[in-house]
Amino acid sequence: MLPHLRILEPHPNVLAFYDGRVPGYRFAAGENWVDDGALSLGIASYAIVDGEGALVYDTHVSVAHAEAIRTALTARGVRHITVVLSHWHLDHIAGNAVFADCEIIACNKTAAHLLKNRAAIENGTYDGLPAIAPLVMPTRTLEDQLTLTIGNLAVDLQRFDIHSDDGVVLWLPSEKILLAGDTLEDTITYVAEPKNLARHLTELDRLARLAPRLILPNHGCPERIGSGGYGPALIPATARYVRALLAMKSDARLRATPLRDLIASDLQDGTLVYHSDYEAVHARNIASVTGV
Numbered sequence: 001m002l003p004h005l006r007i008l009e010p011h012p013n014v015l016a017f018y019d020g021r022v023p024g025y026r027f028a029a030g031e032n033w034v035d036d037g038a039l040s041l042g043i044a045s046y047a048i049v050d051g052e053g054a055l056v057y058d059t060h061v062s063v064a065h066a067e068a069i070r071t072a073l074t075a076r077g078v079r080h081i082t083v084v085l086s087h088w089h090l091d092h093i094a095g096n097a098v099f100a101d102c103e104i105i106a107c108n109k110t111a112a113h114l115l116k117n118r119a120a121i122e123n124g125t126y127d128g129l130p131a132i133a134p135l136v137m138p139t140r141t142l143e144d145q146l147t148l149t150i151g152n153l154a155v156d157l158q159r160f161d162i163h164s165d166d167g168v169v170l171w172l173p174s175e176k177i178l179l180a181g182d183t184l185e186d187t188i189t190y191v192a193e194p195k196n197l198a199r200h201l202t203e204l205d206r207l208a209r210l211a212p213r214l215i216l217p218n219h220g221c222p223e224r225i226g227s228g229g230y231g232p233a234l235i236p237a238t239a240r241y242v243r244a245l246l247a248m249k250s251d252a253r254l255r256a257t258p259l260r261d262l263i264a265s266d267l268q269d270g271t272l273v274y275h276s277d278y279e280a281v282h283a284r285n286i287a288s289v290t291g292v
């Protein structure tokens with residue numbers, strides 16, 4: 001049923017459940033947000049596993065994906081699951097129902113966004129089909145920070161206003177691994193809240209101060225994720241792209257620069273990996289930032 005869901009193991013305690021970036025493959029017929037925007041870019045949900053405990057970071061794009069995650073964790077001996085939501089966008093919460101018997105943790109803004117849009121999400125009018133029904137809501141909220149213990153591992157949840165105002169990243173201090181949600185993406189960030197880009201830059205600086213060794217974004221290159229993740233340079237590369245977008249407001253030449261040229265140095269040194277489906281994201285970002 002999910003022919004392309006891959007279970008990657010970027011780190012002994014971290015699993016990535018990756019789907020998408022498969023030419024010609026469609027999850028569903030017709031226009032739908034799962035294929036157009038999630039699987040086209042490629043998307044991973046993660047699990048941090050230690051002994052019988054697991055933290056599931058995002059419930060993926062469908063109930064079927066979430067069931068596959070739960071089945072795989074159970075097969076590995078996991079008995080206790082805690083869910084953490086990276087933010088409220090549909091491709092991160094669609095499988096919540098599979099974890100309805102678990103604690104589902106989100107920041108208070110995520111809970112508020114979901115509550116406000118619950119009816120539209122459940123009837124398929126928020127971002128079109130498929131509907132997510134029932135939408136299972138968070139059971140516990142944090143404001144800015146919360147530390148959990150999964151098995152013997154400390155996992156720090158921290159809120160960042162990057163991509164969306166309710167971003168929650170996971171920080172594994174013992175390994176210096178950052179699970180970034182959608183605060184960082186490869187090939188480029190997806191601008192969902194263009195009015196907040198200046199704040200995103202400040203927040204990217206704050207994120208960089210964690211000094212991660214490895215970064216695992218939810219949308220990125222599967223080979224890079226499977227081999228351990230991205231280096232810390234993904235953060236300044238994201239900031240450079242955001243600054244370029246902001247400069248495009250008054251710079252037509254920059255607006256017309258092809259994406260590959262705009263981020264050429266980051267592609268050249270391997271900080272970023274080009275994925276052609278981000279061309280559409282780039283065009284959309286330019287339109288939303290510059291109004292052109």
Ligand SMILES: [Zn+2]
Pocket residue numbers: 089091092182218219
């Ligand atoms: Zn996403």
